[in-house]
Structure formats: C-alpha cells, structure tokens
Amino acid sequence: xxxxxxxxxxxxxxxxxxxxxxxxxxxxxxxxxxxxxxxxxxxxxxxxxxxxxxxxxxxxxxxxxxxxxxxxxxxxxxxxxxxxxxxxxxxxxxxxxxxxxxxxxxxxxxxxxxxxxxxxxxxxxxxxxxxxxxxxxxxxxxxx
Amino acid sequence: xxxxxxxxxxxxxxxxxxxxxxxxxxxxxxxxxxxxxxxxxxxxxxxxxxxxxxxxxxxxxxxxxxxxxxxxxxxxxxxxxxxxxxxxxxxxxxxxxxxxxxxxxxxxxxxxxxxxxxxxxxxxxxxxxxxxx
Numbered sequence: 001x002x003x004x005x006x007x008x009x010x011x012x013x014x015x016x017x018x019x020x021x022x023x024x025x026x027x028x029x030x031x032x033x034x035x036x037x038x039x040x041x042x043x044x045x046x047x048x049x050x051x052x053x054x055x056x057x058x059x060x061x062x063x064x065x066x067x068x069x070x071x072x073x074x075x076x077x078x079x080x081x082x083x084x085x086x087x088x089x090x091x092x093x094x095x096x097x098x099x100x101x102x103x104x105x106x107x108x109x110x111x112x113x114x115x116x117x118x119x120x121x122x123x124x125x126x127x128x129x130x131x132x133x134x135x136x137x138x139x140x141x142x143x144x
Numbered sequence: 145x146x147x148x149x150x151x152x153x154x155x156x157x158x159x160x161x162x163x164x165x166x167x168x169x170x171x172x173x174x175x176x177x178x179x180x181x182x183x184x185x186x187x188x189x190x191x192x193x194x195x196x197x198x199x200x201x202x203x204x205x206x207x208x209x210x211x212x213x214x215x216x217x218x219x220x221x222x223x224x225x226x227x228x229x230x231x232x233x234x235x236x237x238x239x240x241x242x243x244x245x246x247x248x249x250x251x252x253x254x255x256x257x258x259x260x261x262x263x264x265x266x267x268x269x270x271x272x273x274x275x276x277x
Contacts, residue, residue: 009245024242047235051261054232058264058271064208065271071205079202091194098190101183108180136194144201 035122043100046093053090091136096129175234182231189224196221209275218276222269229265233258 013019031037060078063070077083103125106112112121196217200208211217236257244250 023245044239047232048239051232051236054228054261054264054268058267061268061271061275064205064212065274068205071208094190094194098187102187105180105183136198139198140201143198 039122046097049093092133095132099125099128179234182227185227213276221272225268233261
C-alpha cells in the first residue's frame with residue numbers, strides 16, 4: 001500500500017473476498033435501461049463525443065483560415081456519405097447534451113427529482129433531441 | 145486552533161479523515177459553478193452555432209469568411225469558442241478524475257487532455273480572427 005488513500009479503496013465482495021473498489025461506479029453497476037441511469041450515462045457519453053467533435057470544428061475553422069485548397073479538402077470530407085453520417089451523430093449528440101443539460105440546470109434549482117417527474121422530463125429530453133436532429137437535417141438538406 | 149474551548153461546531157468530516165489530511169480539495173465549488181456558467185452561456189451560443197452552420201452549408205470559403213468577418217459574428221464565434229472549450233475542459237477533468245486511479249497517470253492524462261484543449265481553442269480563435277481580419 002503506497003498511499004493511505006488506498007485503504008479506502010479496498011472492500012469485500014459478497015463472497016467476503018477483498019477487492020479493490022472502482023473509483024467511481026462503472027457502467028456495470030447500473031441497470032442501463034433505467035431512465036435515470038441511461039440518460040445520465042448518455043449525457044457523459046455525448047459530452048465525450050462532442051469533445052472529439054471539436055476536432056472537426058477546429059479542422060473546419062483552421063482549414064478555412066489556411067486557404068482554398070485545405071478548405072476544399074475538409075469540405076469534401078464532411079460532404080462525403082461517411083462525413084454526413086458522422087455529422088448526423090454529432091448533431092444528435094449536441095442536441096441530446098443540450099436538452100439534458102437544460103434538465104440538469106433545472107435540477108440545480110432543486111426541482112424535478114420526483115420519480116414520476118424524472119421519467120417525464122427524461123422522455124421530453126429524448127423526444128426533444130430526436131425532433132431537433134430531424135428538423136436540423138431536413139432544413140440542412142433543403143438549404144444545401 | 146484551540147479545539148477544546150467552547151463554543152464548538154460539528155463538522156461533517158470524520159476524525160480519521162482529519163488525521164489523514166483528506167478533505168475537500170477546496171476548488172470544488174468553483175469548478176461546479178464555472179461548469180454551470182459555461183453551460184448557461186452555451187445554451188444560446190450553441191443554437192447560434194447550429195444556425196450559422198445551416199446558413200453556411202455548402203458555402204465556399206469566401207462566403208464563410210464574409211460571414212465570420214461580420215463584427216457580431218466574430219464576437220459570437222469567439223464567445224462560443226471560449227465557453228465551449230472551457231466547458232469541455234471541466235467536463236473532461238471530471239471524467240478523468242472519475243476513472244483514472246493512479247495519481248501519476250491521472251496527472252499526466254489531465255495535463256495532456258487539458259493542454260490539448262487549450263491548443264484546439266487557440267487554433268479555433270486564431271482561425272476566426274484570421275478569417276475576420
């Protein structure tokens with residue numbers, strides 16, 4: 001034991017065997033089909049995905065600043081079928097994180113925690129994200 | 145630090161925790177609050193970004209430069225970049241601190257990820273300024 005904090009990281013499992021506790025509850029600790037845990041896990045997952053998506057944002061802006069040649073390469077990449085597919089994923093992640101973020105801010109006011117309300121606002125978040133994503137791409141394909 | 149003299153208050157910290165020097169890292173509230181502030185800023189800014197992307201769909205470089213070069217668009221893009229990357233940095237910090245156990249690995253991961261985010265943010269901001277000027 002290198003660190004006294006390690007002492008807090010050891011516990012016993014149901015068989016009485018000593019095991020190392022996970023730092024934070026990992027995915028296997030949750031029933032992932034529950035509205036509470038599913039929306040929370042997905043919030044974190046979309047946050048990380050959007051973090052990766054900032055690479056695309058950076059590529060878009062930097063190539064535009066660099067010149068026509070670089071920009072046309074990035075433009076072609078984003079307009080390819082795989083680019084569009086990736087962008088569709090990112091728009092859904094963005095709208096989900098946006099809607100569930102509003103839910104979190106609402107929770108910060110101390111409201112909406114009752115099981116029934118939590119299920120209802122969870123469904124609203126998922127519906128909102130789907131509707132916004134579909135609307136975005138309908139408008140996107142119309143103006144493209 | 146006269147602990148024996150009255151009056152006293154009960155604190156929600158175990159004696160063991162005090163003896164070991166484990167306690168709040170002191171910067172938790174600032175982190176929490178900054179994450180909320182950037183989240184609130186990103187509500188209008190991300191909608192603005194989505195609308196901008198729709199308006200620029202299929203646009204050439206000149207058209208994009210003209211759009212971003214509008215003073216208000218330049219300002220809003222810079223605001224978006226600042227809020228977005230600081231929110232990302234705080235969020236990634238929480239994820240890393242949750243799942244990377246070893247102190248050394250955690251510090252290295254945090255430094256690399258947060259450093260990378262600063263570089264991306266500056267690359268975006270400089271590009272926007274270059275397009276605008």
